[in-house]
Amino acid sequence: MSRSGRFAAWWPGRAAEHEDGTEPDPRFTFANERTFLAWSRTALALVVAGLGIVQLLPPFPGVPAGRHLLGVPLIVLGAVLAVVAYAEWVRNQRALRRGEPLPRSIMPWILAGTIAGMAIISAIVLLISALR
Amino acid sequence: MTPVTPAGGPARDDGPEETDPGLARARTSLSWTRTAISFAALGGVVLKVNVITGAIILAVAPLVWQLGRLSRGGPRSTGLPVAGGRRLLLITVCIVGVSLLCLLVALLGHADPGALRQPAPRGP
Numbered sequence: 001m002s003r004s005g006r007f008a009a010w011w012p013g014r015a016a017e018h019e020d021g022t023e024p025d026p027r028f029t030f031a032n033e034r035t036f037l038a039w040s041r042t043a044l045a046l047v048v049a050g051l052g053i054v055q056l057l058p059p060f061p062g063v064p065a066g067r068h069l070l071g072v073p074l075i076v077l078g079a080v081l082a083v084v085a086y087a088e089w090v091r092n093q094r095a096l097r098r099g100e101p102l103p104r105s106i107m108p109w110i111l112a113g114t115i116a117g118m119a120i121i122s123a124i125v126l127l128i129s130a131l132r
Numbered sequence: 133m134t135p136v137t138p139a140g141g142p143a144r145d146d147g148p149e150e151t152d153p154g155l156a157r158a159r160t161s162l163s164w165t166r167t168a169i170s171f172a173a174l175g176g177v178v179l180k181v182n183v184i185t186g187a188i189i190l191a192v193a194p195l196v197w198q199l200g201r202l203s204r205g206g207p208r209s210t211g212l213p214v215a216g217g218r219r220l221l222l223i224t225v226c227i228v229g230v231s232l233l234c235l236l237v238a239l240l241g242h243a244d245p246g247a248l249r250q251p252a253p254r255g256p
Contacts, residue, residue, distance in 0.1 A: 044167075051237065071238055072239070075231055090217070
């Protein structure tokens with residue numbers, strides 16, 4: 001598929017509404033939409049957590065950039081999660097229309113990796129801060 | 133026990149489960165409301181840090197709620213969501229925009245460190 005064709009495949013009009021296949025059960029369409037909205041709220045939670053860390057936490061002694069090190073990746077990952085959630089919705093909707101098995105989701109991997117990574121960075125920052 | 137008509141067939145029940153199987157539409161509508169509340173909460177937090185940015189994010193909340201109302205298509209509607217894909221793309225664009233605004237506030241805004249600390253007890 002050409003690059004423009006690949007881009008057009010993610011455009012909502014092409015992705016779910018006028019594509020080949022049949023209209024799926026409305027319950028499945030609504031469930032797909034609710035899953036997207038739940039991931040969107042998770043993305044917003046990541047953004048607000050990152051902003052709270054940067055703006056409200058007291059500075060870590062000995063690690064002047066510690067708050068930014070923890071908060072900025074969370075905000076960026078919030079944006080990434082929102083985009084991936086939309087891509088997943090498009091893929092799922094397409095599979096529902098065509099009667100194919102639902103594709104495997106990468107979202108739990110992204111979220112689990114994020115949480116694990118942030119936990120490791122937090123532990124390192126706290127250790128350095130405690131040792132100084 | 134299923135109610136029956138005098139003719140012996142099952143009685144027509146116009147309850148919410150009949151017009152909205154699995155209450156999928158109602159649950160989706162509530163999900164939209166929760167998303168709008170999430171935007172409002174984020175706007176409230178940012179409002180404490182940066183008034184203009186917080187007001188912009190707060191203004192997005194009613195827009196999201198309105199998009200959720202569009203998905204219902206009226207109280208008696210049984211059809212599919214109207215232009216579902218475009219609404220979801222709009223939400224994605226909103227979240228990316230909000231993230232960029234928060235990133236700017238985090239990097240350039242005035243921090244209030246220690247806002248979560250308890251005030252020190254006053255001496256005698």
